[in-house]
Amino acid sequence: MKVKNKENEAAIVFDDVRFAYAKKNDPHAEMIIDHFSLQIQKGSRTVLFGPSGAGKSTLLKLICKLQKPISGTIQNNAEKISMVFQRDGLFERLSVLENIKYGIPANSVSSKKREQKAQQWARVFKCDDLLGRPVSTLSGGQRQRVSLARAFMKDPDLLLMDESFQGLDSALKEQLIEEILQLHAKRKFTLILITHSYSEALKLGQTMVLIENGKLQRMGEIWSMINDPSSLFTAGSMGYFPMNLYDLSSVQNISGLPAHLQQEIPEQALWMGFYPWQAEVVYLNPGDQKETDRRLERENRKDQNFLEAKMISTTEAGFGRLFVFTIQNHQIQVLEERKADQKMDLQDCSVFGFRILSRVYFDSEGNQIITRNIGDKSDGLL
Incomplete structure (x- = not known):
């Protein structure tokens, strides 16, 4: 019988990763990520949880190769990565449609197909009635819908979210969470989420990773981690x-x-x-x-x-x-x-x-x- 290679089931593997905002051999560098090892399975929904400054956002930047570790390795088996952050990074002067189209390069598909796909995702995230408006005229909730539509243009197999619902009213937040869960059920992408909200963690997460001072403190199923007095x-x-x-x-x-x-x-x-x-x-x-x-x-x-x-x-x-x-x-x-x-x-x-x-x-x-x-x-x- 052929034994499954568990490493092939992993979307992300951190192996003894260390990172500091300093030169590689600086002995005085303060480690933001310190001897960090973690394996995240494909198709899972993982919540990174910990105090501000724990290194959670840095981990996402390392996954995206926006930063490089000073030691250790990061194995990224995802082919298409999309990110949705608290600051949406939309282009203010462009229309909603043009912003969504930026989710995939112009030369990757025909112009007609790119526009059709943008309209499709706008309908999914209920911003199709805003397509002609400049982003600068949108509310916070509308902007986040546009950000999500742009992120899914790539058909990601890895979606990274960093405090993406912060500042949104509770009704809109619930709608967006439900939409993401439905998409996850259909597409089985890997979701890595940073949040300080327990309700978001409980609804969107399956596994929780506790991080403090750049170190992995504990990892387990959400329900076993909430109200856990072991430390x-x-x-x-x-x-x-x-x-x-x-x-x-x-x-x-x-x-x-x-x-x-x-x-x-x-x-x-x-x-x-x-x-x-x-x-x-x-x-x-x-x-x-x-x-x-x-x-x-x-x-x-x-x-x-x-x-x-x-x-x-x-x-x-x-x-x-x-x-x-x-x-x-x-x-x-x-x-x-x-x-x-x-x-x-x-x-x-x-x-x-x-x-x-x-x-x-x-x-x-x-x-x-x-x-x-x-x-x-x-x-x-x-």
Whole structure:
């Protein structure tokens, strides 16, 4: 039986790539891409995710050969590459039709066929009613439709998108995403997308690549990566509600925690984290101050996962309420999902703090050490 060559299935292969905006042998050059290795499969939809300055856009420039690595190799098996960036790069004085036609060279097909193809893609991206207008007269959303039509003129087998939906209204963004997904289903091109939007990543991506300081941190399926506490980087930077991170490097911060929590902190831990839905708000019904003080004392004594904290805001949303607390100069978010029978009104009660239901500890390298859940014997609840 013939064994498939996996390398032939790859659209892009980075092998130990390093890049710096400096001369090749400059010892002081700051590496933008540092020993980066990655394989992206043909026909896949991959999201490059990470903080600003992580090197994501540079990776796209390396793929397009707009930049050259100072070491390592990049194998590009794509024959036709198209790019759509946040800055569309359209020619202001030319018409929409002329801009779209620029997607393929004038001498590659007959003039008539080139124009017909431009009109076809204009219809696909719903800008065919704008063909005679100068690009300078278009709105941001119209310009992006023209950019996409121009990109598909080449019938790309690799489409690169860098924050291509930024600044567009949500309705138009949804339409464009749906159109790209439909085209991908039909044409099976490889899509590499840079975005800071979780909704865009979830809808357009299959695989997520996490990048920080020019290095590959982690790679996996989108759903397995969202709200992933395996490292400090993924826990604090990803998801619709990133993990609350509490700094344990300060004695003052540690002293603000209940005694039980102080005792359980691993020696090597520098951070404690928990997601907003891994805590619950503690309410106390109204009454005189003495009764309130007694109830608060009982709450502390019975449940040492309770943290007294000042509530600084609460936001009503479709899913429930998002509370923001402050404790030892940390802002903590607690998500309270709405229940069908919930009738409690914040005006009818007092909020004194929250209980942590599950928490994670990280070491100085940002690696997860241990997870504690309420109900563990180590929690010592009465």
